[in-house]
Amino acid sequence: MSGALDRGQWQWENATAGAVAGFATVAALYPLDVVRTRFQVNDGQVTGLPLYKNTGHAIFTIARTEGLKGLYAGFYPAVLGSTVSWGLYFLFYNNAKQRYSKGSGEKLSAGLHLVSAAEAGALVCLCTNPIWLVKTRLQLQNPLHQTRPYSGFHDALRTILKEEGWRALYKGLGPGLLLQVSHGAIQFTAYEELRKAVINFKSKGGTKKHATGDKLLNSVDYAVLGASSKLAAILLTYPYLVIRARLQQRPSNAGIPRYLDSWHVVKETVRFEGLRGFYKGITSHLLKNVPASSITFVVYENVLNLLRPSRENK
Known part of the structure; x- marks a missing residue:
């Protein structure tokens, strides 16, 4: 019974640490997220979207006009x-990691880390797709828009449900699932494997006497590990973000969506923009998410370390 309670407590600690880390991540560098989304959907075929030369120009223009x-x-x-x-x-x-280790606490292989991350990513995507759709549409609102703007999150939800139905809340779910599963799997697998390598290197080098495991790592290590794993994941999965953003755009006044489905996005992007079209906005995305990932993992690991003693003392 106590083992089950410990597992429940451990899961609660991970959820809390993850939530705090997520908030800290978004609070920092948010304008870069707005810039990235506007670059992603600007395919040169649709009027009503501002044109920006680069990330700096976009931030300056948005600040000046909006x-x-x-x-x-x-x-x-x-x-x-x-x-x-x-x-x-x-x-x-x-x-998932605990389930695959069968509660024994034994170290998992890279393959099982990958499966655990993919499973988690799919479940999260199903739960949060409507939130990301509303966020994308709010970010794309600008003075050039002809459609009545959403006044906020709740107004956007009500309007979407009224005008487009509940299915509209799951636009972009396909590329979103591919993004969440592959991105998370790559990032967390890279993070776990890099962390093992750093711990092994430090333990052999004797950088901290009498320290073992995670106690060998500090906030700088967590920051570097978080940034490195994020960079690898972004480079490999960024096109999914572009496809999802383009699918989640608000329909025109006539109710006609710019793109019908993911395959339509791919064909149109290749036709008019080539491979570069799938990486629009990546500069601002990297500027925001690589350091943000460092913040996330530093906060997550340190919050977890703060919560862990209270669990171990019970």
Whole structure:
């Protein structure tokens, strides 16, 4: 019975650490997220979208024409989505790892880390897709829009349900699932394997006497590990983000969507923009998410270390 309670406590600690880490991640560098989304959907075929030369020009233009409100458009659903996503992700991920290790606490192989991360990513995507859709649409609102703008998160949800039906909330779910599963799997597998390598290197080098396991690592290590694993995941999975963003755009006044499905996005992007079209906005995405991932893992590991003693003392 006590073992079950310990497992429940451990899962709660992981969910809490993940949620705190998610909030900290979104709160930092958010304007870069707005810029990235606007670059992603600008395929050169649709009018009504501002044109930006680069990331710096985009931030300056949005600040000048829309003010702070423009730079933080969609901030509420971003905070909600990220906090919920990270909380659920760490909960599902560690629950899967525990299940695959059969509660023995034995180290998992890279393959099982991959499966655990993929499973967690799929579950999180199903739970949070409506939040990300609303965030994308709020970020794309600008002075050039002809459609009545959403006044906020709840108004967007009500309007989407009224005008497009509940199925619209799951637009972009296909590439979202591929993104969440592959991105998370790559990132967490890379993180776990890099962490093992650093721990082995430090233990052999004797950098900290009498320290073992995670006690050998510090916040700088967590920051480097988080950034490195995130960079690998972004480079391999970024096109899914572009496809999802383009699918989640608000339909025109006539109710006609710009793209019909994921395959339509792929064909049109290849036709008019080539391979480069699938990497639009990646500069601002890297500037935001590589350091943000460092923040996430530093906060997550340190919150976990704060919570762990209370569990071990019980």
